[in-house]
Amino acid sequence: MTGQEIGSRTATFSLRDYDLDQTLNSGQAFRWRPSGEGWEGVIEERWVRLVTRQDSLIVETFAPVEDWTWLKEYLQLDVNLDKVITTFPKDEAMRAAVAACRGLRLLRQPPWECLASFILSSTKQIVQIRQIIAALSERFGDPLPACCATPAFSFPSPETLASASEEELRACKMGFRAPYLHATARLVAGGKIDLVSLFHQPLGDARARLMQLPGVGRKVADCVLLFAFGFQAAFPIDVWVLKALRELYFPQRKVQPKQLRHFADTYFGSCAGYAQQYLFHYLRVGGAKRILPD
């Protein structure tokens, strides 16, 4: 090899109907942090800086890149948001959520990082999930060359976490989630589960397989299916979405979680997971100042 550089350290993509701030700050990915007018983060083994200007996205990396497919895949740049939103139910709640969060997108994250992240997410606030994952990456990830003052790290591999001790994991402040992450890392590293094979399975089969892993229940499985594997029908129901469904669709009525589960699975259409993300973000950031009339 001559070492001749092919490609470029920066690239520009046209953006339409894409709100990067909301997308990177909507509780689906936990490693992005604000950097000047944009964001810094890590995709696979690359440090990345993203800045939006009008209708374009400017991407900066450390090493020259020839093929940007990995970036377009992660950010889902080719998704037509109009087509997605057209599939949503035509009700007041969805209209209000779309009006408030227009441009919010779903990412397509690396499966292991997504799985490990959501195992760590249970009964934690998003800000704390970020802290745990940052600590885990600094302690167990590989340092990555980056164009920034603060060092960047890859997300630690299942092999690395499998060979760590549970106590070392607990040092990252993950508490009772440590044995779950440790056990699941060992299963993945040992080949007991092949995450990549889930891409080719029906939703129900893939979900059942994920739920066999320690620390993975219905909610975590649905998050991974939606945010990593692209199953658009997966509809994670957490405390926020439960609250959103109750307030927006069944006000002043006693509705059991099982009924809401059925409602979620039958009402929201082919991009139900996308609709779920709009409801989640709408309720979480909208707080008291929601658009929906009461």
Added chain:
DNA sequence: GCCCAGGTGAAGC
């Protein structure tokens, strides 16, 4: 101090 946080698993009816 108290309550809650993008839940799960195990034990008790």
Added chain:
DNA sequence: GCTTCACATGGG
């Protein structure tokens, strides 16, 4: 089948 509870840790 359900309902209830423990599980670490930190923020409001």
